Amino acid sequence: MTTLAEYKQLLQADSVPQALLDELAADARAGAQKLLGAYNRKLMHRRQQEMMLEEHRKLERSLWPAYPIIAGIDEVGRGPLAGPVITAAVILDENFDVPVNDSKQLTAHRRDALFADIITNARAVAIGVRDNTEIDRYNIYHATELAMADAVHNLRLQPDYLLVDAMHVPVDIPQSKLIKGDARSISIGAASIVAKVVRDRLMEMYDQVYPGYGFAQNAGYGTKAHLEGLAKLGVTPIHRRSFAPVQDALAKK
Known part of the structure; x- marks a missing residue:
């Protein structure tokens, strides 16, 4: 009888024969059914990814004959x-x-x-x-x-x-x-x-140059930590002075 470890190794192949999947489906061991379920989920995910890829390429495919770049x-x-x-x-x-x-x-x-x-x-x-x-x-x-x-x-x-x-x-x-x-x-x-x-x-x-605003976490968006940094530390050279919260911080200063 094929061991579970052997099944696991065989299921790693790029192409798995249907005969092997049938053999696995007929195996009453709980571990065998678990391996088959995991393989089917992996296969479904792969097919979903392929479908998504083809859908996202549809527009380009329609244009490439006339516009190759x-x-x-x-x-x-x-x-x-x-x-x-x-x-x-x-x-x-x-x-x-x-x-x-x-x-x-x-x-x-x-x-x-x-x-x-x-x-x-x-x-x-x-x-x-x-x-x-x-x-x-x-x-x-x-x-x-x-x-x-x-x-x-x-x-x-x-x-x-x-x-x-x-x-x-x-x-x-x-x-x-x-x-x-x-x-x-x-x-x-x-x-x-x-x-x-x-x-x-x-x-x-x-964030390393101007600590205290949470730039590494908020990417410069107006989060609570960022606004608290503005109120406490003031405006840095990379702040957008035309944006209202920065204008408010400048006015308070």
Whole structure:
């Protein structure tokens, strides 16, 4: 009789024969049924990931014949009280098979893993940055547009089409503005992950430079800890002075 350890080893293979699964299903041992249940759950998860990947690639597949170099564009950091707005532009090809999703739906650990996969396997990746002084000068919406244009210009490949999450990029390239694009397009989803990881790591660095505001935890958003830091320590050089809570802190000073 096949031991449970042997079954466990055989189930690690990329392709498991149906005969082995039938044998396992007929095995009355509780441990055998537990192994079969775990394998079926793993198989279901894999199929769900494949379906999600194909769904997220659908838009790109419809455009690739006419536009072979498509860049997905997304931003992170429009809402915080401190730090820059970061944008990312990512160009993928038809062989990219990493299932990405809206960065906000992922754990930090999963984002880091996907970030490495994207950087390694994408055709091109670039970022754009507009800091708090430019946000105050232009307003956050226009600063984000400029940062998106920067990301496009920084790509090593010139895209012939842009898929953009809910904004228009001020460049002379055909583009589609997609509401909730990071959940509808694999390119935008990849860009959202890159922008999020880059900005989070930057804010972790700023937490070391300006302790007391919780930047490593809140990424500059107006959390209780951040507002308490503003009240106690005042405004730092990376705060957005055009945002109301920062204006209030300056007025009280």
